[in-house]
Amino acid sequence: MSVETRTDFPDPIEFFDSYIARSKPVIFKGVAKSFPNYNNLRNDTYLGDVYGNWKIAYEPTTKEVRTKTILNMSFKKFTKLYSKNKFYMVSDIMKPNPIRHEISIPKPLLCGDLGGRMETCVMWFSAGGTRSLLHADSADNFNCLYDGVKEFYIAHPKHNSKFYYKDGSFSEVDMDKVDYHKYPKLLRVPWYYAKLEAGDCLYLPFTWVHHIKSHGPRNFAVNLFFDHLEVMPNRAKCEANLGNINNTEPLTSYKVLDKFERGRVQWLAFMAREKDHLTKERFCGILYLLNPKQNTPKECQMLASYIDTNKDGYLSFLELYNVDIRALKPFVEDMLAEDDGGNFILKYEEIDPELEKDEL
Numbered sequence: 001m002s003v004e005t006r007t008d009f010p011d012p013i014e015f016f017d018s019y020i021a022r023s024k025p026v027i028f029k030g031v032a033k034s035f036p037n038y039n040n041l042r043n044d045t046y047l048g049d050v051y052g053n054w055k056i057a058y059e060p061t062t063k064e065v066r067t068k069t070i071l072n073m074s075f076k077k078f079t080k081l082y083s084k085n086k087f088y089m090v091s092d093i094m095k096p097n098p099i100r101h102e103i104s105i106p107k108p109l110l111c112g113d114l115g116g117r118m119e120t121c122v123m124w125f126s127a128g129g130t131r132s133l134l135h136a137d138s139a140d141n142f143n144c145l146y147d148g149v150k151e152f153y154i155a156h157p158k159h160n161s162k163f164y165y166k167d168g169s170f171s172e173v174d175m176d177k178v179d180y181h182k183y184p185k186l187l188r189v190p191w192y193y194a195k196l197e198a199g200d201c202l203y204l205p206f207t208w209v210h211h212i213k214s215h216g217p218r219n220f221a222v223n224l225f226f227d228h229l230e231v232m233p234n235r236a237k238c239e240a241n242l243g244n245i246n247n248t249e250p251l252t253s254y255k256v257l258d259k260f261e262r263g264r265v266q267w268l269a270f271m272a273r274e275k276d277h278l279t280k281e282r283f284c285g286i287l288y289l290l291n292p293k294q295n296t297p298k299e300c301q302m303l304a305s306y307i308d309t310n311k312d313g314y315l316s317f318l319e320l321y322n323v324d325i326r327a328l329k330p331f332v333e334d335m336l337a338e339d340d341g342g343n344f345i346l347k348y349e350e351i352d353p354e355l356e357k358d359e360l
C-alpha cells in the first residue's frame with residue numbers, strides 16, 4: 001500500500017490532528033528543497049571545510065546489526081573517505097554543534113508541543129547501500145532526505161505480534177532474505193511502501209515498524225525525533241501563534257527536551273491504550289502494576305486528586321501532561337532507571353583533522 005503524499009506543509013494543528021493523532025504516515029514531496037541551507041548540506045567540500053572538526057560516529061558496515069561497532073573520525077575525513085568505503089555515519093546533532101543552525105525544523109513542528117519536545121536530531125550519511133534492521137522507535141520521526149533515495153517498508157503497530165521482536169523493538173528477521181517458512185506471520189502484515197527522493201520528507205508515527213534501504217551515490221538525511229503526545233498540552237497557545245509561524249526555523253530555535261519531561265512521556269505511554277478520562281481507581285491500578293512498592297493506595301488517591309485539577313473525578317491526558325513534574329518525579333525516575341539505553345545520545349566533540357592528515 002502507498003503512503004499519502006502531499007506537496008505542502010500543514011500547520012502544526014492540522015499536522016497533529018490529521019497525522020499524529022491518527023497515527024498516519026505522510027510524505028511531503030519536494031518540500032526540503034525550499035529549506036534555507038538545503039544546498040549547503042549537499043556539498044561535501046563545504047561541510048568538510050566549515051564543520052571538519054566535528055568528531056562524528058560511524059559504522060564500518062552498510063548493514064545494521066545489533067552488535068554493531070561504532071568508530072570515530074573527523075567530519076572532514078569522513079567527507080573524503082565515505083564514497084569509497086562502506087562507512088555509514090549516524091551522529092546526533094547536539095548543542096553546541098555549530099551545524100545546528102544549518103538544520104531546518106519544518107513548519108508542522110513549529111509549536112512548543114512538537115518541536116519543543118524534541119528528543120534528538122540525527123544525521124545519516126553514506127554512499128548508499130545501507131539497510132536497517134526491522135525495528136520500531138518510541139518517538140515520532142520526521143525524516144528529510146537531502147541526497148539519494150530511501151525506501152521505507154512500514155507497518156502499523158497493531159500488528160506487533162507478527163514482527164518477531166527479539167531485542168526490545170528490534171526484529172530477529174533478516175530482511176535481506178526473509179524466510180517465510182520460519183516467519184509466516186509476516187505474510188499477514190499489510191505493508192506500506194514509501195519512496196523518498198532528494199528534497200522529500202516523511203513523517204513516521206511512533207512505534208510503526210520499519211525497514212529502510214538507502215541508495216547513493218550519496219545518501220544524506222536528517223531526522224528529528226520528538227516525543228509522542230496523545231493530546232497537545234498547550235494547543236491554545238499553538239493555535240494563537242499560527243499566523244506568525246514561518247515555513248522553517250533553525251534547529252537552534254529549540255532545545256532538546258529535559259530528561260524528566262521525556263520520562264513523563266515514556267511513563268504516560270503505558271496509558272496510551274486507556275480512554276482519555278481515567279478513573280482514579282484505574283489510574284492507581286496502572287501505577288500498582290508498574291511498581292507495586294512505589295506508594296500506598298492512600299498516597300495514590302492523594303496524587304490522583306492533585307492531578308484532577310478540574311475536580312471532575314477523572315484524570316485526562318491534558319491534566320497528566322500539565323501536572324507539575326515534581327509530583328510525578330518518583331515514577332518518572334523509575335522509568336528512566338529502567339531505560340535500556342536504546343535512546344543513547346552522542347554528545348558533541350571535536351577532533352583536529354590535521355592529526356589525521358597522513359591517513360587521508
